[in-house]
Structure formats: structure tokens, C-alpha cells
Amino acid sequence: MHLDCYRNPQAAIKVILLHGVGTNGRQMSMILGRPLAQRGFETGAIDMPEYGMTKVAPGALVRYDDWVQAGCDLVAAELARDARPIVLYGLSAGGMLAWHIAQRSKQVRAIVGMTFLDQQSQQVRDETALNVLMSRVGGALVQWGARSPLKRLRLPMRLASKMHALVNDPAALRVWLRDRRSAGNAMTLAFLSSYLNFGPETAPEDFDCCPVLLTQPAADRWTPLHLSQPFLRRITRVPVSIVMLEGAGHYPLEQPGLTQMVEAIDAFYRQAAPPDEKCEAHR
Numbered sequence: 001m002h003l004d005c006y007r008n009p010q011a012a013i014k015v016i017l018l019h020g021v022g023t024n025g026r027q028m029s030m031i032l033g034r035p036l037a038q039r040g041f042e043t044g045a046i047d048m049p050e051y052g053m054t055k056v057a058p059g060a061l062v063r064y065d066d067w068v069q070a071g072c073d074l075v076a077a078e079l080a081r082d083a084r085p086i087v088l089y090g091l092s093a094g095g096m097l098a099w100h101i102a103q104r105s106k107q108v109r110a111i112v113g114m115t116f117l118d119q120q121s122q123q124v125r126d127e128t129a130l131n132v133l134m135s136r137v138g139g140a141l142v143q144w145g146a147r148s149p150l151k152r153l154r155l156p157m158r159l160a161s162k163m164h165a166l167v168n169d170p171a172a173l174r175v176w177l178r179d180r181r182s183a184g185n186a187m188t189l190a191f192l193s194s195y196l197n198f199g200p201e202t203a204p205e206d207f208d209c210c211p212v213l214l215t216q217p218a219a220d221r222w223t224p225l226h227l228s229q230p231f232l233r234r235i236t237r238v239p240v241s242i243v244m245l246e247g248a249g250h251y252p253l254e255q256p257g258l259t260q261m262v263e264a265i266d267a268f269y270r271q272a273a274p275p276d277e278k279c280e281a282h283r
Contacts, residue, residue, distance in 0.1 A: 002052055005042075016043075016086060018046060019048065020090070020091055020094045023092065029043070031253070071098075085109040088110070098111040108209060110212075114216070122135075125196070142192045155192060172251075205236060213243065214241070217252045220249060221249065248260075
């Protein structure tokens with residue numbers, strides 16, 4: 001597994017950054033890893049299997065559960081290094097990935113997501129797929145293919161989803177779509193089916209691990225606010241808050257939204273995960 005890290009032994013909090021299906025670790029470091037590091041956090045952006053610089057064994061068949069477990073293993077490995085609190089940030093599909101990791105690990109102190117997409121919702125599937133035909137017919141074919149000898153067949157993510165709405169800046173979007181290790185990637189039917197049908201181990205109503213923050217780009221053309229709200233309303237046992245990012249797209253390059261995101265996440269982490277006495281002794 002490859003990590004983009006800004007190590008800082010003096011940092012009180014460690015942040016793990018999680019990409020979705022159209023980005024990778026370096027792109028997480030660009031907008032959040034480095035800015036948070038400059039504010040005194042230790043940050044690490046992971047490349048999940050099949051993305052970025054992480055190597056996958058020949059013939060290995062990656063599924064979404066492998067991403068969840070990889071995140072949990074990273075949390076455990078970081079806690080084995082020292083006792084500083086660990087918090088998560090997830091961009092796009094990484095938002096729900098952060099929630100899945102937190103509920104399985106039970107060792108995360110706070111999670112921030114750019115969106116929280118409940119793939120059990122038909123509305124979410126319809127509005128985030130390339131079109132309704134791909135959602136309804138394509139989704140059924142993906143599930144069938146994943147149970148057949150075609151499970152290793154790869155589908156470009158730009159055909160499976162609204163990848164054209166990843167970045168609002170046309171020049172940046174062209175660069176992203178040419179990158180085979182981020183937005184230009186193609187994933188197997190096995191992975192796509194496992195992502196669409198992943199069953200969380202805890203219902204949102206029972207989630208009590210840590211507070212949750214949604215940093216919602218106001219100009220997001222892929223996953224607008226109304227797609228996250230039904231899921232977040234079901235989380236009632238921990239604090240849930242929402243911050244809108246003015247003028248920002250799905251991958252929030254734009255100002256003032258980008259600065260608003262960094263400032264909101266900085267404040268949220270410091271409030272949600274203050275260091276305990278063991279962490280102070282480490283420092």
C-alpha cells in the first residue's frame with residue numbers, strides 16, 4: 001500500500017485521507033493533506049488497491065471490502081506506532097468509505113466526508129450513475145457479471161458514473177480523465193458489484209463511534225447535498241454537522257470553498273479529537 005505522508009511527531013492528531021473512485025492519494029494531499037500539515041497535523045493519504053501507486057498482485061481480484069479492511073488495517077498500524085487520536089477524511093465515495101472504516105474499526109475519533117452516498121438508495125444510484133439506464137440496466141448487468149466468469153471484465157469509471165462532473169474546471173478535468181490511476185481508471189465488475197451492494201455492519205441509527213462532518217461543495221454537479229441528507233438524518237447517536245463550501249465543485253479546487261473546507265475541518269478535528277494524557281506524553 002502506498003501512502004503520501006506528512007509525518008510530524010509533534011502533531012497532536014493524525015489524519016488519514018481517503019479517495020473515491022475518481023482520485024488518488026496525491027490528489028488528496030493537494031487539497032487537504034498539505035494544508036492540514038501546514039496547520040500542525042500529521043497527514044497520510046492512502047492509495048487504495050487499483051488506484052495511485054499501490055501495487056496489486058497479479059491475478060488478485062480487488063473488492064470494496066478490501067478497501068474497508070485496508071483502511072482499518074492502516075488505523076490499527078498507526079495506533080500501534082503511538083496513541084495519538086486518528087481522524088478520517090473521505091472525498092466522494094471516500095466519505096462513505098470513512099464511515100465504513102470507522103464503524104468496523106471503532107478506533108476513529110472523527111470523520112469528515114465530502115458526501116455520504118448510501119448505495120442502497122435507488123435515488124443515489126440513479127443520480128450518481130452516468131444516467132438512469134446505466135443505473136437500472138447497467139447495475140443489474142454488473143451484478144450478473146460479477147457472479148459469472150466475466151467478473152474480471154473492466155468497465156471505465158467514466159462510463160459507470162458521472163466522472164465528467166468530477167472537476168468543474170475543464171482543463172483540470174481533462175488532466176484527471178487522462179490519469180489511469182485516478183479518474184481514467186477502469187474497475188472490474190467484481191469490484192463495482194461489491195461497492196454497490198456493500199452491507200454496513202452497523203445501521204446508521206446505531207452508529208455511536210464518533211462525530212460526523214459533511215463538507216458539501218455548493219457547486220457539486222455530481223453529488224449535491226440532497227443525496228447525503230437522508231443518510232445523515234439517520235445518524236442520531238453522535239453529533240452531525242454540515243458546512244457548505246462556497247463556489248466549490250465535487251473535487252473542490254475553487255475559492256473560497258477550498259479555504260472554507262480546510263478551516264472547517266481543522267476546527268472540527270481539534271474539537272472532536274483533543275489529545276489525551278498518553279498523547280501529551282508522546283509529544
